[in-house]
Amino acid sequence: MAESKRKTGPMVRKASAKGAAMRDADYAALARFRYQLRTFLAFSEAAAQDAGLTPQQHQALLAIKGLAGPEGASVGDIAGFLLIRHHTAVELVDRMAKLKLIGRQADPEDARRVLVKLTAKGEQKLRSLSRIHLDELSVAAPALGKILRSFQAKER
Numbered sequence: 001m002a003e004s005k006r007k008t009g010p011m012v013r014k015a016s017a018k019g020a021a022m023r024d025a026d027y028a029a030l031a032r033f034r035y036q037l038r039t040f041l042a043f044s045e046a047a048a049q050d051a052g053l054t055p056q057q058h059q060a061l062l063a064i065k066g067l068a069g070p071e072g073a074s075v076g077d078i079a080g081f082l083l084i085r086h087h088t089a090v091e092l093v094d095r096m097a098k099l100k101l102i103g104r105q106a107d108p109e110d111a112r113r114v115l116v117k118l119t120a121k122g123e124q125k126l127r128s129l130s131r132i133h134l135d136e137l138s139v140a141a142p143a144l145g146k147i148l149r150s151f152q153a154k155e156r
Contacts, residue, residue: 044133059081061118072116076089102122
């Protein structure tokens with residue numbers, strides 16, 4: 001299957017010629033899936049704002065904690081995790097450092113590289129947000145599971 005990748009964007013798979021016939025049920029399942037995703041994202045954005053963060057700041061905290069190694073994340077890592085440009089990640093890191101959500105330190109193996117870690121304040125904000133996100137996902141899980149199973153059931 002052919003794949004293309006934008007410089008900072010997600011992988012996009014091209015449709016294969018085989019199995020090209022789409023049923024009404026396929027469109028309905030895709031529409032329900034997209035609706036569930038949008039509903040969760042709207043919840044997530046509102047929760048971040050209620051916690052005094054922008055949605056992007058929340059995503060960055062989660063990426064640093066959940067995707068980076070114990071040494072922290074570089075600005076380039078953050079850009080990759082959030083699918084944003086490097087200079088946008090620099091601005092985001094600057095704003096988050098001013099809010100004392102993250103701290104910076106030089107990479108001990110390469111002093112030219114800056115690593116970012118969560119501060120105690122960043123950890124607390126993320127912990128609080130993550131708890132309510134897990135609760136929300138547990139509510140959405142049955143509907144999402146049903147939709148995902150419908151995709152697996154169809155032979156492609």
